[in-house]
Amino acid sequence: xxxxxxxxxxxxxxxxxxxxxxxxxxxxxxxxxxxxxxxxxxxxxxxxxxxxxxxxxxxxxxxxxxxxxxxxxxxxxxxxxxxxxxxxxxxxxxxxxxxxxxxxxxxxxxxxxxxxxxxxxxxxxxxxxxxxxxxxxxxxxxxxxxxxxxxxxxxxxxxxxxxxxxxxxxxxxxxxxxxxxxxxxxxxxxxxxxxxxxxxxxxxxxxxxxxxxxxxxxxxxxxxxxxxxxxxxxxxxxxxxxxxxxxxxxxxxxxxxxxxxxxxxxxxxxxxxxxxxxxxxxxxxxxxxxxxxxxxxxxxxxxxxxxxxxxxxxxxxxxxxxxxxxxxxxxxxxxxxxxxxxxxxxxxxxxxxxxxxxxxxxxxxxxxxxxxxxxxxxxxxxxxxxxxxxxxxxxxxxxxxxxxxxxxxxxxxxxxxxxxxxxxxxxxxxxxxxxxxxxxxxxxxxxxxxxxxxxxxxxxxxxxxxxxxxxxxxxxxxxxxxxxxxxxxxxxxxxxxxxxxxxxxxxxxxxxxxxxxxxxxxxxxxxxxxxxxxxxxxxxx
Amino acid sequence: xxxxxxxxxxxxxxxxxxxxxxxxxxxxxxxxxxxxxxxxxxxxxxxxxxxxxxxxxxxxxxxxxxxxxxxxxxxxxxxxxxxxxxxxxxxxxxxxxxxxxxxxxxxxxxxxxxxxxxxxxxxxxxxxxxxxxxxxxxxxxxxxxxxxxxxxxxxxxxxxxxxxxxxxxxxxxxxxxxxxxxxxxxxxxxxxxxxxxxxxxxxxxxxxxxxx
Numbered sequence: 001x002x003x004x005x006x007x008x009x010x011x012x013x014x015x016x017x018x019x020x021x022x023x024x025x026x027x028x029x030x031x032x033x034x035x036x037x038x039x040x041x042x043x044x045x046x047x048x049x050x051x052x053x054x055x056x057x058x059x060x061x062x063x064x065x066x067x068x069x070x071x072x073x074x075x076x077x078x079x080x081x082x083x084x085x086x087x088x089x090x091x092x093x094x095x096x097x098x099x100x101x102x103x104x105x106x107x108x109x110x111x112x113x114x115x116x117x118x119x120x121x122x123x124x125x126x127x128x129x130x131x132x133x134x135x136x137x138x139x140x141x142x143x144x145x146x147x148x149x150x151x152x153x154x155x156x157x158x159x160x161x162x163x164x165x166x167x168x169x170x171x172x173x174x175x176x177x178x179x180x181x182x183x184x185x186x187x188x189x190x191x192x193x194x195x196x197x198x199x200x201x202x203x204x205x206x207x208x209x210x211x212x213x214x215x216x217x218x219x220x221x222x223x224x225x226x227x228x229x230x231x232x233x234x235x236x237x238x239x240x241x242x243x244x245x246x247x248x249x250x251x252x253x254x255x256x257x258x259x260x261x262x263x264x265x266x267x268x269x270x271x272x273x274x275x276x277x278x279x280x281x282x283x284x285x286x287x288x289x290x291x292x293x294x295x296x297x298x299x300x301x302x303x304x305x306x307x308x309x310x311x312x313x314x315x316x317x318x319x320x321x322x323x324x325x326x327x328x329x330x331x332x333x334x335x336x337x338x339x340x341x342x343x344x345x346x347x348x349x350x351x352x353x354x355x356x357x358x359x360x361x362x363x364x365x366x367x368x369x370x371x372x373x374x375x376x377x378x379x380x381x382x383x384x385x386x387x388x389x390x391x392x393x394x395x396x397x398x399x400x401x402x403x404x405x406x407x408x409x410x411x412x413x414x415x416x417x418x419x420x421x422x423x424x425x426x427x428x429x430x431x432x433x434x435x436x437x438x439x440x441x442x443x444x445x446x447x448x449x450x451x452x453x454x455x456x457x458x459x460x461x462x463x464x465x466x467x468x469x470x471x472x473x474x475x476x477x478x479x480x481x482x483x484x485x486x487x488x489x490x491x492x493x494x495x496x497x498x499x500x501x502x503x504x505x506x507x508x509x510x511x512x513x514x515x516x517x518x519x520x521x522x523x524x525x526x527x528x529x530x531x532x533x534x535x536x537x538x539x540x541x
Numbered sequence: 542x543x544x545x546x547x548x549x550x551x552x553x554x555x556x557x558x559x560x561x562x563x564x565x566x567x568x569x570x571x572x573x574x575x576x577x578x579x580x581x582x583x584x585x586x587x588x589x590x591x592x593x594x595x596x597x598x599x600x601x602x603x604x605x606x607x608x609x610x611x612x613x614x615x616x617x618x619x620x621x622x623x624x625x626x627x628x629x630x631x632x633x634x635x636x637x638x639x640x641x642x643x644x645x646x647x648x649x650x651x652x653x654x655x656x657x658x659x660x661x662x663x664x665x666x667x668x669x670x671x672x673x674x675x676x677x678x679x680x681x682x683x684x685x686x687x688x689x690x691x692x693x694x695x696x697x698x699x700x701x702x703x704x705x706x707x708x709x710x711x712x713x714x715x716x717x718x719x720x721x722x723x724x725x726x727x728x729x730x731x732x733x734x735x736x737x738x739x740x741x742x743x744x745x746x747x748x749x750x751x752x753x
Contacts, residue, residue, distance in 0.1 A: 353551075356623050360644035361553030367648035368561040375564060382560070389553070429552050466550060466574055466598050 008308035009109045010067035014057035017078065020102055021050040028089065042088045049081055064246055064308045065253050068263045071110055075119070078103045082123060086130040096127075100153060104160040110309075112261040113161050120157030124150060188229045189329035190220035193322045194299065197288070198222060201314060203301035207280050210290075210297035210326075219280075233279075240289040240296055241271055244315025246307065248284040249277050257312050272298075288315040290322045294330060342514060349507075350400070350455060358393050362386060392425050399454065410450050412443040412479060418450070422457055423475055430465045433472040440479035445536050449484050452515045452534055453477075456508065460488045460530055463505050468492025468528065481536060483517075488530040494523050542568040543659050546586050548579035548605065549594040549621065554644070558592070558621075561648070567655060576600025580608055588616050590639075590658060595622040595629060603629055610636045617658050621651065625669060627676060628746030634673065635753040640664045680751045686729050688749040695722050699735060700742035 025046045056074055060067035082103055086096045100123055107119040128150055194208040208220040209232060219232035245256040247268045254268040268277070272287065285302035299322065304311065365386050369379050399418050416438040423436035457475060464470035470492030478485045495504070504521055508530075512519040517534035545567050547558050555572050562569050570586040573579040577599045583591055591609070595602035602620060609615045619640035620633060633641060640654040643666045650666060657664035665673065688696070691712075698708045705723070709716045723735070730745055732738045738745075 352623065356644070357551040358553050360623065361551065361557040363644075363648045364554070364557035364561045364651070367651075368557070368563065371561075371564070431552070 008306050008310040010060055010064070010071075010308050010310075011057075011306070013106045013109065014053070014060055014067075016102060016106075017074070018050075018053040018057050020099065021046065021053040024085075024099075025050055038088060045081070045084060045088075049077075052077065062306075064311075065248065065251070065255065065265075068255055068265070068309050071263070075103070075106060075110075078106065079119065079122060079126070083126045083130055086127055087134060097149075100127075101156065101160070104157060105163075108160055108163050114260060116161045116163075117157075120153075120161060124153050124157065127153060188218070188220065189326050190218055191227060191229055192329075193290075193325050194220045194222050195227065196325070197299055197301060197318050197322060200318065201286070201301055201311070202305050203285070204303035205285075206302070207282070207300045208297060209276075209280070209299075210295060212295040239271075239273075240291065240298060241287075242289070244286055244288045244312050244319060245271055246286055246309065246311060247272065247282070249282050250284070255309065255312065263309060263312075286311040286315045288319045288322070290319050290326070292323050292326050292330070295326075342510075346455075346511065346514075353458075354393070354400075355397065358389070362390065392421075395421065396425065400451070409444040410447050412440050412445055415445060415450050415453060415484075416440065416477065418454060419457060419475065419477060422454060426458070426461045426473070430461065432461075432465060432470065434461060434475070435473075436475045436477070438477040440477050440484070443479055443481065443536065445479070445484055448515065449534050449536060452511060452517075453484065453486060456486065456511060456532055457488070459505070459508055459511070460532075461490075463508065464488070464490035464492050464528070467505075468495065470528075479536060483533045484536050486532045486534075488532070489527050490530075491527050494528060495521060542566060543590060543655070544568050544570045544586065544588045545590045545592055545655075546571045546573065546579070546582045546588040546616070547592045548573040548576070548582070548597060548602070549592075550574045550597045551594075554594070554621075558651075561651065565652065566659075574598075576602065576605045579605045583609065583616060590619055590655065591616045592619050592621050592655075595620060595625060603632060606633065606636055606638060619654055619658055626743050626747075627672070628743045628750065630669060630673060631676065631747040631750035635750045641669045642666050643668055676747060676751060680748050683748050683752075685731075685745075685748060687752045688726075688729070688745070692722065692726050692729070693746055693749055695719070695726060696738065696742050696746055699723075699739050702739070 025043075028042065028046065056070060060070060078099070082096060082099045085099060089096065103123060104116055104120055107116040131147075131150070190208050190210050194206050197203070197208075198206045204224065206220075206222045209217060210220070211217045217232040218229060220227070220229045222228075241256060243257060245254055245266070247254045249268055249272075252268060254266040254271050256264050256266055256271070258264055272282065276282075280300065282300055283302055285300055285304055285307065288299040288301070290297050290299060299318070301315075365382065369382050369386075372382065373379055419438070420436045423434045426432070427434040461473050461475075464473050468490060470490035472491045474487075474489045476487040476489075478487075504519060509519055512532055512534070515534050517532060519533075520531045522529045522531070543566060545562065547555060547569060549555055549558070549572075555574075559569055559572075567590075570588050571582040573582045575598045579591070579593060579597070579602075580600075591605075593602045593605055597605075600608075602622065606618055606620075609618065617639045619642065620638055621642050621644060623644045625633070625641065625643070630641075639658045640663065642651050642654045642664075646666050646668060654664040654666075694712070695708065698711060703711070705716050705719045709719045712719070723738075727733070727738065730738070730741075732741065
């Protein structure tokens with residue numbers, strides 16, 4: 001379908017009829033053997049048909065309503081002319097065969113297989129009757145020729161009926177699936193949906209009214225290049241139709257299709273609430289209902305070039321594409337919110353486990369010192385111990401904050417230094433033998449890896465001590481350009497298992513999965529080895 | 542000397558409490574790093590007071606309290622926690638917990654609380670007491686039907702995000718039975734979905750314990 005000429009189906013049929021009428025007249029005028037019967041009447045008829053075709057093309061070219069209303073009568077005229085042509089013309093210039101194809105194709109394009117089948121049956125019966133009539137009235141007219149041709153027409157009819165079932169539907173020139181493929185999270189899905197729909201159909205004005213379940217109605221409006229999204233007064237009774245429809249508010253016209261693809265003339269006020277049409281300043285265009293699992297809405301596209309009944313089919317396609325777009329956007333948004341919530345929970349857990357507990361412990365120790373002072377005991381050893389703990393906690397917290405707000409990459413040397421200090425601290429905290437060894441080269445790693453490695457080591461050691469009663473944990477760091485690997489080997493008891501499946505600590509597994517890495521647990525020689533691999537460049541989010 | 546067992550998974554807290562109780566009338570008889578260890582330590586040391594954190598691995602503080610309160614002889618219990626939600630607060634009250642101290646309050650409160658509990662009185666952190674009073678007012682007009690212990694347990698599982706199959710395994714019943722229980726809970730509380738039940742679990746449980 002050419003975008004420049006906007007040849008929608010009504011125009012193609014009207015233009016085809018006009019060209020065929022011109023061609024028939026020209027062919028018969030050139031071929032002196034034709035018309036075989038009643039030459040004056042035949043020429044008169046063909047001239048009348050040519051004029052009729054020209055008038056229909058002119059009247060319906062820019063008028064979808066007239067195109068729909070005249071579709072049936074012009075089809076009847078075409079069938080009538082076919083019958084007359086069968087009677088009046090013979091030989092290779094007889095246009096009846098081409099005309100048969102044209103009439104059936106028109107039905108297939110406009111309506112569907114039922115109407116195509118009915119047209120085919122009618123044409124074949126008329127052809128047979130005309131053949132019988134000619135055989136009786138004209139001497140030497142071979143009846144067998146009509147019967148053979150009827151067989152050909154039946155085969156052709158079956159092919160065109162199949163075409164009517166499967167092949168033809170108006171298609172959006174620029175695929176709206178492509179236009180809607182990228183549901184940008186920084187923009188409202190109504191904005192992106194509306195602009196994509198307008199681009200797909202070439203509309204100059206568009207309005208998209210959307211009501212999310214238990215949400216405030218939103219209205220996206222686009223005129224020319226000006227796009228706005230705002231909340232809208234609650235709409236009462238926005239009854240959505242099952243499919244797209246055409247409307248012309250000023251002329252009080254609307255066209256819908258039923259399940260059998262029949263075009264039905266309707267009053268637009270039955271389909272669009274009059275106050276809504278006035279509020280949205282609706283004029284003439286196509287209305288597209290959109291439904292998703294979480295809401296529903298109506299898209300109105302106006303100032304469309306070559307608005308035709310095809311736009312009902314195009315609107316139905318847009319409806320599905322828009323619904324998919326809104327759902328995809330909602331899904332991505334939910335995934336984003338979920339990731340954010342997980343990050344918040346992780347941060348809260350980390351802060352609770354480190355800062356809150358440390359401060360509470362420090363406060364109790366200060367209270368103890370206050371009481372010790374009252375009893376005259378020296379405070380220096382206690383104060384020194386507390387100072388040391390505070391400095392360690394401060395260093396750890398500083399590393400945590402640096403990783404949170406730092407640049408995208410840190411040097412491996414920093415990670416090695418921090419994990420070494422952490423191992424010392426964990427040794428004292430849990431009263432175990434926690435050692436750290438690095439075999440990693442001079443690389444740069446993502447700050448996320450720095451943060452994740454830090455938290456994973458803390459958590460893995462805590463798990464080993466709490467759940468497996470480990471007294472020794474050996475941490476080994478290795479790395480290449482793709483992965484940073486942490487092996488934590490402890491001498492504690494085996495992790496619980498279901499059959500052969502070892503139960504990994506859930507929080508550890510979740511943290512590693514969020515980081516885009518993998519975790520494996522193995523047991524042998526009375527030690528447990530936790531092998532963690534994190535992508536060196538951070539998670540591919 | 543009043544003998545105490547301390548259950549808290551954080552070593553900094555354990556060390557700090559140990560230091561704080563030095564040279565007082567309290568003797569730290571044992572420490573535990575998890576709920577399971579806490580019960581074992583209580584059985585071993587038979588303390589006068591159990592000082593217990595709510596957030597601990599294996600079995601949380603409330604599970605420890607429930608277990609101990611189900612016995613004939615039980616030590617006096619003081620909760621030492623960073624935070625306590627409404628349902629745990631109301632449940633602790635219903636289970637007759639003698640003391641509640643918040644870790645973010647004045648550290649002197651802990652000794653004050655232990656002194657009160659030792660003397661046979663209850664002592665609750667001022668912040669917790671204020672919240673308790675607020676809940677009294679909120680629940681005064683409550684009209685929802687009371688929940689059975691099994692229903693409360695079911696709500697706790699739903700709040701933890703367990704699926705029906707997992708709940709069935711925990712309770713030793715079939716998945717179908719869990720569905721029937723859940724349906725009854727939905728009806729009783731007027732909720733329409735599992736998500737709503739999980740989100741409002743604290744409110745439902747708190748009200749239910751308040752009624753007890």
